[in-house]
Amino acid sequence: MKFKNPPVNSLSLEFLTELIISLEKLQNDKTFRGVVLTSDCPGVFSAGLDLMEMCGRNLAHYAEYWKAVQELWLQLYLSNLVLVAAINGASPAAGCLMSLSCDYRVLADNPKHVIGLNETLLGIVAPFWFKDTLVNTIGHRATERALQLGLLFSPAEALQVGMVDQVVPEDQVQSTALSVMAQWMAIPDHARQLTKTMMRKATVDHLIKQRDADIQNFVSFISRDSIQKSLQMYLKNLKQKKS
């Protein structure tokens, strides 16, 4: 599965919906047992949430958008498929979350390919289920520091802290992901899926139990004047950088 929403695979509502539908199809098609997630956009795995969807829209739009973000994570995190992330570019914020939701992460060794949940840098807060996913991957203390400082890890740092499982030269990302996939394919599906569910269900249930409250929380947070202003400032700077 190659993400293709140029230039940086931002998770627009449209792109999110497309991803969710594709994942559902693959999951229901019994001829597929595993999927490698990678990017078609040079230098970026996914830039994460699309700030355009979170800026200057109405409350109903924010709610619809957030529900789709939740849905993507729910699909990924408990997928019956083996998911291997072949991370061939930067993956900040929700781009990082998508990687963390896979079963294995291979990162291309390029200092520009940073990875992390950097929400605080934008003045916003990663939701609790982003946090839970990171704690499950790198533990409580490393998460505490990474989330508060909004750290983006270089490949060497990401490997060291456990954010990814392997760092390989850029031209070997896809082939490594495929051999990892072969290793996971060797395990009987049924036993592997039950084991995955046993490991991850509590974390998923945590969100499901308060899904609506989480949407309300996002909507009221993102629609605050102060947050809207800081997002608009950030977007403006981004545009100036480009031009």
Add this chain to the structure above:
Amino acid sequence: MKFKNPPVNSLSLEFLTELIISLEKLQNDKTFRGVVLTSDCPGVFSAGLDLMEMCGRNLAHYAEYWKAVQELWLQLYLSNLVLVAAINGASPAAGCLMSLSCDYRVLADNPKHVIGLNETLLGIVAPFWFKDTLVNTIGHRATERALQLGLLFSPAEALQVGMVDQVVPEDQVQSTALSVMAQWMAIPDHARQLTKTMMRKATVDHLIKQRDADIQNFVSFISRDSIQKSLQMYLKNLKQKKS
């Protein structure tokens, strides 16, 4: 305490019962403060559960067997004694669980002495309390990968991931275990036991609260046709290997 159920210290119902009674006796005998667990069978610490007890028997037998497996873990994991595992052979599956339930693990440095919860390789699933015990030892992410792939770790890998505390040359396993024991013996028993209970009680309570459901779950899983077939296949292959 030297496990002696040749050739591979399989946990037959009889052997399990013997272990449980011995542990109870030691625990109630105030002259004992600690026990080193090791194997009398060359090359194997314990091969884990006895597939013969899980194949072609009736439901009542499966239930009785599983209750004994639970009982052994409950005895070990919250034992008032200091338990040091001197792992002088391979310890897959429940053999690994016994090691994980001790207070400290010394592994003999021999590439054949692999250790891990490899249930998925047999098409079965490690119970949640095996999983909890492993998470408490090596953390969530490493457990997720190890359990899904049914990984058996070499001594170097086991040390790296935290599955064991020390790897030493084969002829030093017993002496190392004894000096570790001396270190633990230097701590006042009462304070150490209360601390151990504080660390492990929640995990034990997790099983105790649903002990019967866990037995029912095992019985209905293991008695499925598909599982019985795959176990019989596995046993057949095992016999052919030997001859």
Add this chain to the structure above:
Amino acid sequence: MKFKNPPVNSLSLEFLTELIISLEKLQNDKTFRGVVLTSDCPGVFSAGLDLMEMCGRNLAHYAEYWKAVQELWLQLYLSNLVLVAAINGASPAAGCLMSLSCDYRVLADNPKHVIGLNETLLGIVAPFWFKDTLVNTIGHRATERALQLGLLFSPAEALQVGMVDQVVPEDQVQSTALSVMAQWMAIPDHARQLTKTMMRKATVDHLIKQRDADIQNFVSFISRDSIQKSLQMYLKNLKQKKS
């Protein structure tokens, strides 16, 4: 903030009360965003709880004392301020707890500057919220071993296990703490504080829910004859050492 209760910054009731009031003031004074905690006493960050407050006093005193210990931790662990520990001396027991409650720990590289929760060595048990704080920092397995054995880690060991974040030469502790502080100051306060709360609130709520029971538990434990005797023995040995 420089601890100054010579000779070893023992947490007497008076000193505790002073610390709590100072922290409250700093927290409410909006001109302060972060505080470096360090010691004015050579060779000791803080020796922890003051055994004089726990020996030969009445039950009401023990209860008052314990409530103050809880209060200090509650203040530190969820502080809105960025707290950096510049650990320029030994920090056993509650001295270690204060360090663990900060956001970042810099330890001076001196083999005498040991750090750890060594309660079992005195025949007492670290309370569950000391344990929770340590588990959040170094994980379950390392905590299990450290707490049961009452381990005091050397700087190299403390770094290795994750008890501190950085070890630097003694004359660079303060300057390193200040540059760490600058890094944390670069993050928008509001987002950082919400993130910190998200990470730590469950642990704090664990104590708040059973605060009175925890006080009762301490009072009845510490007033036991056997505990009083072993504390008096310990104090006597300490005095003999000094003279």
